[in-house]
Amino acid sequence: MGERTGTGDPIRSGDTLVPARACDDRSVVTPYYVCGPTASGKSSLAIELALKHHGEIVNADAFQLYRGLEIVSAAPSAEEQAHVPHHLYGVLDPTESADAQLYVKLVKPVIAEIQSRGKTPIITGGSGLYLKFLTHGAAPLPTGDAALRAEMDERPLEDLVAQLTKLDPVEASRTALQNRRFVSRALEICLLSGQKASDLRDGWEKQTAEISSQLRGFVIQRTRADLHARIALRTRGMLDGGALEEVAALAEISNNCEKAIGFREVRALLNGEIDRSTCEELINAATRQYAKRQETWFRREKWLEPHVL
RNA sequence: GGCCCGAUAGCUCAGUCGGUAGAGCAGUGGAUUGAAAAUUCACGUGUCGGCGGUUCAAAUCCGUCUCGGGCCA
Numbered sequence: 598m599g600e601r602t603g604t605g606d607p608i609r610s611g612d613t614l615v616p617a618r619a620c621d622d623r624s625v626v627t628p629y630y631v632c633g634p635t636a637s638g639k640s641s642l643a644i645e646l647a648l649k650h651h652g653e654i655v656n657a658d659a660f661q662l663y664r665g666l667e668i669v670s671a672a673p674s675a676e677e678q679a680h681v682p683h684h685l686y687g688v689l690d691p692t693e694s695a696d697a698q699l700y701v702k703l704v705k706p707v708i709a710e711i712q713s714r715g716k717t718p719i720i721t722g723g724s725g726l727y728l729k730f731l732t733h734g735a736a737p738l739p740t741g742d743a744a745l746r747a748e749m750d751e752r753p754l755e756d757l758v759a760q761l762t763k764l765d766p767v768e769a770s771r772t773a774l775q776n777r778r779f780v781s782r783a784l785e786i787c788l789l790s791g792q793k794a795s796d797l798r799d800g801w802e803k804q805t806a807e808i809s810s811q812l813r814g815f816v817i818q819r820t821r822a823d824l825h826a827r828i829a830l831r832t833r834g835m836l837d838g839g840a841l842e843e844v845a846a847l848a849e850i851s852n853n854c855e856k857a858i859g860f861r862e863v864r865a866l867l868n869g870e871i872d873r874s875t876c877e878e879l880i881n882a883a884t885r886q887y888a889k890r891q892e893t894w895f896r897r898e899k900w901l902e903p904h905v906l
Numbered sequence: 907g908g909c910c911c912g913a914u915a916g917c918u919c920a921g922u923c924g925g926u927a928g929a930g931c932a933g934u935g936g937a938u939u940g941a942a943a944a945u946u947c948a949c950g951u952g953u954c955g956g957c958g959g960u961u962c963a964a965a966u967c968c969g970u971c972u973c974g975g976g977c978c979a
Binding site for chain 1: 932938939946
């Protein structure tokens with residue numbers, strides 16, 4: 598792990614980790630959430646917490662779910678994992694495709710199992726949507742359909758917008774219509790369910806307040822300059838530490854991880870399309886932008902206690 | 907030493923017949939209900955290398971200096 602916070606206990610007082618409520622509630626130990634932007638130091642902080650409070654770490658990162666993407670996704674190393682039990686890292690084959698729903702399906706039993714042993718699940722990761730589904734539940738919507746999506750991808754956006762507007766004007770009016778992803782998902786819900794997405798899809802603002810009050814966790818905050826420096830350092834380490842071999846091996850079996858930052862860039866490097874320093878800078882820029890989006894996401898999760906490093 | 911080309915936003919560059927400048931990238935802020943490391947929206951004042959000159963008006967024309975790059979010696 599090689600890094601220390603230097604600020605002592607990552608949460609204000611160690612007692613807040615396992616709330617008193619857990620004692621009344623017999624076997625249930627409230628999970629603790631460790632969130633924050635990429636490269637902010639979630640993993641090592643989580644390990645520290647786990648050691649101190651009999652916790653076990655549970656992944657909440659969309660890409661660390663995959664096997665064979667450990668280096669590029671900056672998954673905890675074998676050495677780190679040896680300190681304390683880690684769950685849901687490298688459990689999916691790169692040919693499988695994950696989504697937030699699948700994640701919830703995978704993670705819930707894991708959390709329950711840890712709790713049943715009287716340990717604290719320490720849920721660690723930066724995938725905001727996955728965490729949101731876990732913490733605040735999901736509306737009863739149809740699962741994504743690959744064939745339908747492929748079909749919609751062929752059609753011009755205006756076409757999809759027109760159809761959505763016709764089928765469900767309410768949903769259309771509250772969807773960012775320039776965002777192809779959002780439009781096609783809304784349309785997909787209508788087509789697959791035969792109902793209006795706007796009827797099925799409920800804002801989770803309603804439930805947020807009461808659910809959020811039960812949740813415990815923190816979001817790591819660092820200055821941009823600090824974060825950018827850490828990102829640059831990590832990217833360097835990845836490229837020196839086997840990312841090329843990892844991507845080369847992965848590229849042969851699946852393009853599924855194409856969306857992972859670093860995958861495309863390293864593949865371009867391997868193909869001789871860009872040089873190493875360009876590759877490094879592209880990864881850095883993409884990672885910085887991702888970190889910023891994560892910060893935007895977590896800023897809205899008011900239940901997360903800020904933890905400034 | 908002589909000649910030529912370049913110097914404009916953090917970076918790469920565009921800028922017509924002179925009317926005080928705008929793209930991409932980077933950066934910043936936002937959105938986010940089963941693709942989310944995804945997708946998407948908004949945000950553009952900078953001694954136009956310096957100094958002088960011509961002109962009502964100069965990034966643009968002229969002179970000169972500085973710094974790059976090239977060619978000839």
